[in-house]
Amino acid sequence: MSQASVELPPKGGFSFDLCKRNDMLTQKGLKAPSYLKTGTTIVGLIFEDGVILGADTRATEGPIVADKNCEKIHYMAPNIYCCGAGTAADTEAVTDMVSSQLRLHRYQTGRDSRVITALTLLKKHLFSYQGHVSAALVLGGVDITGPHLHTIYPHGSTDTLPFATMGSGSLAAMSVFEARYKEGLTRDEGIKLVAEAICSGIFNDLGSGSNVDICVITKGHKEYLRNYMEPNPRTYVSSKGYSFTKKTEVLLTKITPLSEKVEIVEVAGEAMEE
């Protein structure tokens, strides 16, 4: 029993001291740095054999489009995918973290991951950060108990639904779902409906845009259709596209290896050690 004085971290969960400091600074007039948000349309739909997830591909930083073709459908497990809206760093980090936790869990149990396992891990993490981790997720997958679709809000609450939308374009996408969803959709009808809902978000919401990504998950099989639809292609004034100016003519090609001109000193043992 050593008597060494160990500095223990403060008991329990997240320390909110810095949140208090940030509030005090904004009150004093400091502008908080703007972060990369995904201002998004993400949707999920249960059809007769499984789950279809859809997302747009625009990442915004305030009023600017930071990434025209980002990936918002994240891998969690071979049979589970998760769409993320909100702060891009938060959605990436949280889905990555739970994805590795699921993998370790799979090694330990020797079984395929279940969707509610991912749900509970995400829910617990987000709740303990009291909404400061700004990640709104649509989690879907097919496991041994069947197809499941859940939404997770930044404060940690969840919903289990047959169709769900999140993000700034969620109202536009939800209006399409509410008007056109029926039970027992086939795979093609489901993909068409999801694409229509994402397009509704892309064209009616300023925070969403560019292309449509789709992921279809069925029992034992998944299809990640990256850029399934590209309804915003780059257009050119002339129908022939852009023709680059004529290059200067190549008269002669001569290749001289550098090793003939320069002395190369090999330092033993210190080449890329990793």
Add this chain to the structure above:
Amino acid sequence: MTFTIQIENGTEVRNAEADSQRTLYPYVTGTSVVAIKYKDGVLMASDMGGSYGSTLRYKNIERMKAIGKHSLLGASGEISDFQEILRYLDELTLNDNMWDDGNSLGPKEVHNYLTRVMYNRRNKFNPLWNTLVLGGVKNGEKYLGMVSMIGVSFEDNHVATGFGNHLARPILRDEWREDLGFEEGVKLLEKCMRVLLYRDRSAINKLQIAKMTEEGVTVSEPYSLKTFWEFKAFTNPTVGAEGSW
């Protein structure tokens, strides 16, 4: 605008009346109005609810009223301001009737008048807290326009106020056509009102649809929409996913 009056012994008295005359927030509000042009004229739909904050206080408010022979005004937002606007328009039409020459204000003229009224009120920091939808047909020309409480005004083939902008406009942008017949137009409006009923907390299932054509303006009797709540997945959402809610 506050006026301070200095009294001899140094204390100031604020002219309390001037302060309390500005609209600061709405009290009794109506939710969205949706309207579309169709083959023979213009169709407009709104529900009959008046909310007092988060309570549904009044369930029999007509938020669409005919103006003259040719136009129909629908409003969302503060109901008392809507009634005030109707009074202004009444004065206008009364003045016109006194000329007794058979002329009556068309929708374009009414829209212009309302835009000026709304914009000037907003400039005095005393807005009429409404978003107005003006539709009508005069001399064969169909007209559909909108004015907001800060004076933004425009015309379009389909308009919606409030939540309708987010929930109904995407559907209309997708499915509206120039040559919609009357039944198709009503079905399209009902589709939008149904989505609003599902997803807007201040919407009620009692709506009216108004039709404006060359012959005149009619507002239908109130009726309710059929809704569907029997999706299997909603009746027992967490079956197979014990541990989630």
